[in-house]
Amino acid sequence: MIERQTIETDILIIGGGTAGCMAAVEVKEKFPQYKVTILEKAHIDRSGCLAGGMNAINAYLNKGETPESFVRYVRSDSCGLIREDLVKSMSELFEYCVKKVEKWGLPILSDENGDYVPRGRWNIKINGESLKPILAKAARSAGAKVYNWITVTNLLTEGERVTGAVGFSLRNGKLYVVNAKAVLIATGGAAGLYRPNNAGDASHKTWYSPYNTGAGYAMGIRAGAEMTSYEMRYVALRTKDAIAPTGTIALGAGAPQVNAKGERFMVSRYADIGGDGAPTPYRAHGPIQEIKAGRGPVYLDTRGISAEKVTDLKKAYLDMYPSQVLYWLANDIDPGAEPVEVQTTEPYIVGGHCQSGYWVDVDRRTTLKGLYAAGDVAGGAPFKFVSGCWAEGVLAARAMGSDIERMEEKVLVSEERIAAEERRAFGPFENHAKMKHGIKSSELESRLQKIMEQYAGGASTYYEMNEEMLAIARKKLADLPQEVSGLVAEDLHQLMKAHEVIDRIDVAQVLVEHMAYRKETRWPTYHTRTDYPERDDVNWLKFVNSVRDPQSGKIVLMTRPYEQLVPGDRYKP
Amino acid sequence: MPVWIDPDKCNGCHSSRQPPCLRMCPGDLIVKDHSVNKAYLKYPEDCWDCLPCIKVCPEEAIEFHLSYQFGSREATLAPHIHKDRDFITWDAVDVRGKKETFTIRTKVMKIALDEQVEDSEQGLDFSI
Numbered sequence: 001m002i003e004r005q006t007i008e009t010d011i012l013i014i015g016g017g018t019a020g021c022m023a024a025v026e027v028k029e030k031f032p033q034y035k036v037t038i039l040e041k042a043h044i045d046r047s048g049c050l051a052g053g054m055n056a057i058n059a060y061l062n063k064g065e066t067p068e069s070f071v072r073y074v075r076s077d078s079c080g081l082i083r084e085d086l087v088k089s090m091s092e093l094f095e096y097c098v099k100k101v102e103k104w105g106l107p108i109l110s111d112e113n114g115d116y117v118p119r120g121r122w123n124i125k126i127n128g129e130s131l132k133p134i135l136a137k138a139a140r141s142a143g144a145k146v147y148n149w150i151t152v153t154n155l156l157t158e159g160e161r162v163t164g165a166v167g168f169s170l171r172n173g174k175l176y177v178v179n180a181k182a183v184l185i186a187t188g189g190a191a192g193l194y195r196p197n198n199a200g201d202a203s204h205k206t207w208y209s210p211y212n213t214g215a216g217y218a219m220g221i222r223a224g225a226e227m228t229s230y231e232m233r234y235v236a237l238r239t240k241d242a243i244a245p246t247g248t249i250a251l252g253a254g255a256p257q258v259n260a261k262g263e264r265f266m267v268s269r270y271a272d273i274g275g276d277g278a279p280t281p282y283r284a285h286g287p288i289q290e291i292k293a294g295r296g297p298v299y300l301d302t303r304g305i306s307a308e309k310v311t312d313l314k315k316a317y318l319d320m321y322p323s324q325v326l327y328w329l330a331n332d333i334d335p336g337a338e339p340v341e342v343q344t345t346e347p348y349i350v351g352g353h354c355q356s357g358y359w360v361d362v363d364r365r366t367t368l369k370g371l372y373a374a375g376d377v378a379g380g381a382p383f384k385f386v387s388g389c390w391a392e393g394v395l396a397a398r399a400m401g402s403d404i405e406r407m408e409e410k411v412l413v414s415e416e417r418i419a420a421e422e423r424r425a426f427g428p429f430e431n432h433a434k435m436k437h438g439i440k441s442s443e444l445e446s447r448l449q450k451i452m453e454q455y456a457g458g459a460s461t462y463y464e465m466n467e468e469m470l471a472i473a474r475k476k477l478a479d480l481p482q483e484v485s486g487l488v489a490e491d492l493h494q495l496m497k498a499h500e501v502i503d504r505i506d507v508a509q510v511l512v513e514h515m516a517y518r519k520e521t522r523w524p525t526y527h528t529r530t531d532y533p534e535r536d537d538v539n540w541l542k543f544v545n546s547v548r549d550p551q552s553g554k555i556v557l558m559t560r561p562y563e564q565l566v567p568g569d570r571y572k573p
Numbered sequence: 574m575p576v577w578i579d580p581d582k583c584n585g586c587h588s589s590r591q592p593p594c595l596r597m598c599p600g601d602l603i604v605k606d607h608s609v610n611k612a613y614l615k616y617p618e619d620c621w622d623c624l625p626c627i628k629v630c631p632e633e634a635i636e637f638h639l640s641y642q643f644g645s646r647e648a649t650l651a652p653h654i655h656k657d658r659d660f661i662t663w664d665a666v667d668v669r670g671k672k673e674t675f676t677i678r679t680k681v682m683k684i685a686l687d688e689q690v691e692d693s694e695q696g697l698d699f700s701i
Contacts, residue, residue: 052623
């Protein structure tokens with residue numbers, strides 16, 4: 001018998017991360033009458049993407065920039081297709097959010113005039129080693145009630161309305177049922193769909209948080225929410241082995257990319273689209289083509305930078321990715337004397353860098369009544385990074401607050417529905433008790449990652465794919481949902497791991513359909529279609545969206561029009 | 574093994590049910606063996622190298638090692654939080670034994686040795 005804990009709240013926030021914490025504060029400030037509950041998968045002080053820290057705010061309007069100039073930049077960086085309304089609305093709140101977090105204690109580097117020190121056109125430097133606990137404290141102090149270690153397994157829905165969520169506690173094993181007037185999904189993106197770069201005890205040495213496993217996407221997919229642009233995967237250019245961000249070096253030390261022959265290939269081959277400043281997909285695509293052509297390895301050329309700059313680089317990494325510094329120490333590497341080798345990561349689905357996620361309106365309402373999305377899980381607005389996630393949290397908070405003012409009674413779902421979710425959530429426990437040869441989550445994970453790696457544009461095929469490969473991926477993935485019924489879990493930690501795989505299977509199936517549907521190559525490497533190698537603005541300047549029918553489970557694809565709000569050449573920053 | 578808790582230094586944060594390292598691991602990878610009163614990394618293959626566990630250990634009992642496939646295990650990197658919690662100093666020793674330190678501004682939040690889990694009967698003990 002599973003013990004049950006029922007929580008009544010006005011606003012439920014699933015995921016106490018970058019967007020979730022900021023949303024909680026905004027609700028409590030603007031609508032103090034409402035009860036805010038956060039369900040957090042780990043401990044809110046150090047969960048998710050920001051656990052290790054952050055050394056820069058990478059989306060900020062430095063002096064002379066405007067929301068319009070930001071939209072133009074993000075549009076060209078995303079190869080001419082974004083939701084301009086979403087990108088503009090978040091940029092209008094960058095300053096509001098950053099000033100707030102500075103007030104909460106985040107050290108931000110300022111010059112003698114009190115202006116933030118830029119690290120690039122859209123970036124400012126911070127000492128963000130403790131950014132996550134700073135945000136967590138603000139959310140708690142504002143009056144949000146935080147439940148740590150709750151793995152949320154599904155949304156509760158009644159008709160078209162989302163009425164709450166169900167999850168289990170990793171600590172006491174109880175089933176948590178939360179009834180709410182509005183639900184914000186802010187769980188982050190999805191890592192672990194593809195094989196990671198490293199094996200053994202470094203298999204989680206990924207760039208994106210390995211604990212962000214697409215739960216928020218999967219819950220929405222299962223509930224029938226409309227999703228957008230999954231095919232715009234994110235493949236990150238990162239330092240070799242340590243998988244640390246390269247912006248710290250490229251922007252911090254002005255280091256260009258060079259191939260094994262010392263050629264500045266971005267300049268020689270991609271001059272027409274900006275050379276080293278080419279759109280982000282090309283800065284991953286360029287080096288991949290060098291390696292494919294036998295001109296690898298590829299480096300960021302840091303040779304000749306001053307000792308002072310090297311120290312700055314190390315300090316910046318210590319605020320965010322300390323293992324990069326340990327890597328240099330262990331391999332006797334002085335980045336001022338030898339170039340830093342780079343590589344690309346496995347593909348991630350992440351709406352904060354690219355634009356895969358929930359299809360939302362400008363106030364971050366999803367297509368399901370009562371459900372809002374912010375941060376990496378929300379689609380259509382790339383280049384969010386930390387500050388854009390904050391901004392979306394604020395926008396969603398304001399929408400939730402004003403929407404529920406007009407709401408009369410809370411809608412409650414039937415006991416039958418909750419009991420069904422209880423059975424689904426704890427299924428792997430039961431299996432463990434009765435099955436001799438149950439499937440471990442790690443085994444199912446390997447099977448998923450093998451399919452995605454080999455047939456759905458993994459690193460081993462240089463991220464390339466065609467119709468036939470995707471058809472095989474589709475066929476092989478179709479076997480996995482029934483495999484889930486054989487998953488076993490011995491304890492609560494394993495039960496969490498089981499759900500992480502279940503969720504990723506749902507996300508992977510939608511991803512493959514999106515990649516098969518868009519018959520062009522708009523974002524090379526993110527989505528390289530060898531059978532449709534060119535960009536095709538005549539037929540594909542539009543969004544690919546999908547809905548999985550909650551009854552039949554069929555994934556239906558559709559397109560939504562692109563709307564240009566900011567005039568100008570879409571391919572020029 | 575990326576993160577290693579030295580059993581000679583770990584005191585289990587006394588009677589804490591959930592020591593800070595265990596609570597701050599975003600992957601729920603650290604557990605406390607109450608029979609010997611020590612914490613350990615139960616799932617090293619799932620470690621992200623993010624280091625909150627190291628930063629919050631009051632005994633500085635947790636060591637950071639590079640996964641061996643990446644290079645020598647001899648190099649070390651250890652953070653020390655200043656008493657005022659406004660700075661963090663990293664001691665870095667390279668593979669040849671050369672030492673360097675880096676002091677960086679920060680804003681470290683206070684952390685208790687134990688914390689009550691919602692809706693749980695388990696005891697809570699802050700005593701040292």
